[in-house]
Amino acid sequence: MEAAAFQVERTLQQELSLPIILAERVIKSAQEAESSKNECSELARQTNRLSQLLRSTVRLASSTQSLYERPIRRIVADVSKNLDKALTLVRKYKKHGAGVLRQVFAITTTADFRKVSTLLENSIGDLTWILSVFESDGTNIALPPIASNDPILAWVWSYLATVQMGQLKDRVDAASELASLADSERTKKMIVDEGGIHPLLKMLKEGGSPEAQIAAANALISLATDPQRVRMIVDDFGIRTIVQVLNDSPMRVQAAVANLVAKMTEFNAAAQEEFPRENVVKPLMNLLSMDTVLDDPTIQTGRTSIHSLVQINKELASGKHLNSHIGANSLYSDGSSRGGHHRKEKEVETPETKLALKVSCAGALWKLSRGSLANSKKITESKGLLCLVKIIEVETGELQYNCLMTVTEIAAVAESNTDLRRVAFKPNSPFAKAVLDQLLRILQEESNVDILIPAIKSIGSLARTFPAKESRIIKTLVCHLADGDMDVAIEAAVALGKFACPENFNCVEHAKAIIEFNGVPPLLKLLKTNDRAQLHGLVLLCYLSLHVGNSKVLEQARVLNAVESMARSVASQHPELKDLFAKTGYESDACEECFSLYRTVVFS
Template identity: 65%
Template sequence: MAAAAAAAATATAAPEEERTIQEELSLPIILADRVSKSAQEAESSKFECSELAKQVDRLSQMLRTFVRLSTNSTSTFYDRPVRRICCDITKTLERALSLTRKCRHSGPLRHLFSITTTADFRKVSNLLESSIGDMRWLLSLFDSDGANLSLPPIASNDPILAWVWSYISTIHMGPLKDRVDAANELASLAKDNDRNKKMIVEEGGISPLLKLLKEGASPEAQIAAANTLYNIATDEERVRLIVDVMGIPIIVAVLGEAQMKVQIVVANLVARMAEMDSVAREEFVRENVTRKLVSLLSADLVLEVAKPQAAKTSIHSIVQMNKEMTDNKSMRNPKLLSVHTSSFSDGSSRGRKEREAESPEVKLKLQVSCAEALWKLSKGSLATSRKITETRGLLCLAKIIERESGDLQFNCLMTIMEITAVAESNADLRRAAFKTNSPAAKAVLDQLLRVIQEESSPKLQIPAIKSIGCLARTFPARETRIIGPLVDKLSNSNVEVAMEAANALGKFASPENFNGSEHSKAIIEFGGVPPLMKLLRSNDQAQVPGLVLLCYLALNAGNSKALEQARALNALEGAARSVVTQHPDLRELFAKAIHHLTLYQAGGHPHRQTFAL
């Protein structure tokens, strides 16, 4: 008895998270033995106690059988339902022990203070039957064919919990086919249902899914695991849990080594996690996922780099050369070095053969997924932007924007937009990646201008315009070919396009731009004032960016006849009060612009009383 008590005390003292399954089950086994012994010593309600003892003996045999099976199991054991069920069994056995102990004493006085009723025995008997049902379900996990979808009594009110337990257990211990099926079922449960996602995470589903992804037992298994993780990773908290269990190194390794159809879903997972959590974004960069994504994105591209020449080559000539070589793929120019991007990819010769055997549709899907991953990784990340610009990433993105269409072209445009947004606030990146003599930067600029001028979709034009605006401080005063296309978009029928054009031109004309005065004059020379005034009159949404641009033009070129003819002073005075009310940070800018225009406008007087802003 003393030994049993010591064992029970040891089991109780051990922290729950540190106990093995054998330690977890030791307490209910000891309690079962105590109940059986107490039932044998009963002086009253002997029949009820003997029936109770039979149930406890069945439960004890099941517990011991489970200990043997879990000890002999060669695969990783899933202990989450075991601990939960074991806790309930312990409470039930403690209640049974208390009941049988009341029946051990005889005598009128003892009987008075330990009254037991048939209802007490019925309640405990029902609890024991539920515990037996729970143990029967646990034992079935070892010999079931596929996931066991029967419901243990403990989960009778929540069948999803039992299914989650069964699927995760199958991923831990089942044969490969069953593991794939179980992972697919978890993916279905997690899709569009936050409660199920939370349950899968809480019940320990992330680690076995990562293990299934890492093992690479079959492409189907990896796809199933990656899809489930993708469906789970829909908020920052759950993405952070994947990061915390060292999931990112596994994901990056699989991205570089797996078959192409696996790489597609893994790239989607990278994009989802990067979009949801900034910590995951930085961890991916630390694991150098950018290099793998650029390699996969550009695997079928041949980027021609001209041999160095003594004479300077203009932006236009480089881009034109690339276009001509693209149109004449059958004719190789011996004077050019063909640099195939697979030279810096991670794939083996076997991987390249598999790639060549894949259909164009699969290759396109992979490129789309990789481009989206780069887009999400680049957002607000200086480290990712540097990684992309330090490889041949920019040149690759420019080539794809030139040749492709649809989602692939859009994702590449969005990637460039995010990189330029980071470069706008980081002078070092701006100078290093977008210097005027860089072939990659020139190729990107040419494609952005082409999209603005030739594409009709606002979905493509807007990121291209934003990118140009973010790079406004990199262009010299003599670079005027960019101003014209942006001025043209001020009169675009799509309001968002026109607003973005005004925003971009505002960055060119801004006092923060060293060449703001020259750019302002170029905007006016390209006829930017009339469409700007029309935009201000026709659309309330464009008021702020349009008026800010007008203020910059007034400050930099207040003596312009175009501003006077367009009655820019009246426009500013008429709109300033309402705008400044909502944007008080613009008060000083409006006051300076209005005062500056009064010096040049006909009838204006520097000492006239300006209205109170």
Template identity: 65%
Template sequence: MGEVEEKTIQDELAVTIQLADRVIKSAEEAESSKAECSEIARQVERLSQKLRSAARLATSTQWLYERPVRRIAADVTKNLDRALTLVRKCKHSGVLRQVFSITTAADFRKVSALLESSTGDLKWLLTIVDPDDINLTLPPIANNDPTLAWVWSYIATIQMGQLRDRVEAANALVLLAHKNDRTKKIVVDEGGIMPLLKLLKEGASADAQIAAANALFHIGNDEERVRSIADAAGVPIIVQVLGESVMRVQVNVANLVARMAEMDSAVREAFARENVTRPLVSLLSVDTVLVLDDPKLKPGKPSISSLVQFNKELAGKSAGHNSYNPSLNSVSSFTSSGGHSSLSVHSSSEGSSRGGHYRKDREVETPELKLKLKVCCAEALWKLSKDSVINSRKITETKGLICLAKIIEKEKGELQYNCLMAVMEIAMVAEQDADLRRAAFKTSSPAAKAVLDQLLRVIQEESSSTMKIPAIKSIGSLARTFPARETRIIGPLVAQLSNSDNEVAIEAAIALGKFVHPENFNRVEHAKAIIEFDGVPPLLRLLRTSERANIYGLILLSYLALHVGNSKALEQTQALSVLDSAIRSGVPQDYKELFARAIHNLNLYQAGVPTHRPSYPP
């Protein structure tokens, strides 16, 4: 059997009205407790009038907020049923009354109180579905849970109120739900997502869009609620607004994208299908000059056709998407110097009819707002690229890497950090995906070169461990892309083994371990380079700093022993003794075989045999 179709709100109210009429008729036919039944009839008549008013509003209102109407109608129906049962008992008198039932004054008082509560609920309901009526009191139904009534009131206003009231209600919803996950769940359960998305999409004012985006941001702080936003077709709306709105709206929408992407991997993929990375990269590149070693842009030959072709590549293939169709990024200048071609790329996002209007607005925005937008867009790209091949690929295909590299070079603080984290996440995805690694990080790629230069610069020049760590992790993830001759990468990583910040030193050891991992084709050459940069002494010192450092340091030392076991540096630093001592003191089971093989290999080249021999095959 198929699912039972839900009644319309008009049908539901009609059934309740009919029930009220039956109660009145039965009360009028009472043969006992006539005074009490007459009072019940009077109360139900008042209730019936309000039900009819609600039915008229439901018919005349185009986009009625139904949740409280259905909930209160159900509660009224239940109370009317109790009233009908009571007054029917009064249709008989004398002996028959005693035989069939007994009614008491307490029964009438209880039913009367329930009907009074229902009247109060309906009176309050009429105020929230009628914008011209104002009532600041709470309904009786909310006595045990006032939050529900406030949520109903705010959602009803967002859905049906005047624009200014809708903005105020969205902001009030944020204050109500702030740091209260239960309230956020109530907002979702009571249908608050759709009205907020409608307010965001309409674009009636920047303040309205900001209020809606901010409310969705605060509600969407867990996976389930973020999925609810996506299930309400929120992703296409959010991407469209991101591409079409004024800059201060875009800041809030980019924050919303970052929050949703962080909370749910499925939503990250939904954003990828709507090509959200394209407007984000475009906005991130506002006023940024990108220098490219691109054969299509030869110095001294900036033809119109080459400009158009490059511009098309920068804009990509978004024309096929209905939800977001930005125009091509504008190229404001083209110069040649030092064998490089220079492009000043500005955000356009002007595929919609609103784009031309907003372009002038962007030109007069404050540097502080532009910086804030870049920070938010970089964070969104960071969160979107995490564990996502498709988003990482789209970022690299839209010249996102070169943009990230340029910002890492020029900016400081939060913007630089967010860009480093975006590069790190893309690199971590590329580590597991050979196609992405070859396409985005091939050594001949200008973007890959630019990113690598900046990662090395951050490792060597930045004093902050917060900045160093993502740069080190990025290079470690890309270890398999570097040829044997690329020794300039090894030196800076070896230098970080002596860093006073233990976490930086550990990450350097982990990254170097990937260069000499058995799956790395150039492992032997990289191992030799580590030895040549005198990496063994600081590595052995690192082993003594912490348990985590000891494990990752021993892994790196074992790989060196396997690949360059005849090295004098390993012999002089007594690496064999260090590994033997480690395996004696007990190491995780996962690494015992690796350490045993390393000891065996060192024994082949070095004089003397350790006193401890593993009891299992090397």
């Protein structure tokens, strides 16, 4: 254990001292050989060349700052092994008695010299290669013998050496090559194992040019597709570096780093919870909302905390309205994310660059908010929701979609967190009203399925926040039960199920509204389609019968008969439903069992 710890702490100079000593011993023993002098002389010549290369490596290590040591240590370890074999061989030919010599000649052949000579020649090739890599800034594309069976290893070493030690242009090219090289899990693991994360993070932080920072960010993005690799980025203080770059860099760099945030968050839940500790939401929200005017007479300027949201609601109730006309960078009053010395550059950036940055920031916020209470709170504690719905209203394409998905994820978190739901989505608050208005507008005007489905999911997640009188939501969702796209119809049934489920305080009123807006016929049609549609249709019909069992509409539509006729086929695919469908009359305990199963199968 102690020996292992000592080995880890050895400097590169200490590592190099051992093979140099071994080389001197090989040369001395070869000179003292009494037989096979030509062979021993050849080994001494090779060893002398190795000794020179080792001393050149020592000079390199002593004179180079931020030396990339990984390949040197690996090669030097092999050199030491080969020199040790050479020393063992030549010592057999030192002066001994005649009997001993005869035994040596009997067991030693020319093949032994040939084998050791090949090993030494390979070591010479390895050291020559690594020195040429450092002298040529990593542009040497030849393969060292140590990587003859795995050329990618040599490329990784060469590119990482350049990233850590090369000139600016060469570093940019090398980082880009690493990103291209990381096209398989094996290569990505190799880059990380060979110490690639730290120099890339350093390049991202210090850069030297926007191109260098972008290349480093893209290389890290290519590596951040595995929880363990993301964890290594986090452990190397990567999140702090990322947030610093987001706060004060050119827009092109910020866009690349925002993409890195999204990728890390997507593949590692721990990273998702580490980011709010460095308050990554602040620069992301400020960048997303640049040039966006939030004009709402009911919202005050400056940072809005959970406490402030409650206060705003009180002021609204008492008639105290505060006027504001604010832009993006006012979301946080301290202005720490205003871009520093890059502000003038941002003022002249092209619309395309600004759009790309907003798309990246919205994508990062989407991934950050997914299943995360901490990040969802960070977004809703500012006027983030208002900014998101404003962009959803005026934008199209990927930016609109990413913002909508962020709202959808926040709503999903609020569905399972009472405090967030009551504060951020209180029906009378301007934030909730702005969200609802845009979601309803999408449901009423949008035909794009990719936009419709997350909007429907959002409304379903917020079902318990709506009062009984909010019938326009029910009416709009019922219309989508008959949507030509089956996925949209199913999501509408899921959302309506959350309105009518027993856990919803207004479930009876919502169930009546579903029937009143003629929701039963399209539900019955869902029973004739795919398995998922049948499941959600049956559950919703169960809720309707539980809450409005005396409805003439249900009786005339023979809902019970329809459900009973479908029960056997559905139960064959969902055996856990057999007992449920065996019950008759939609008794309350049956419906409670239905709800419990539905919550387990659908909401989990």
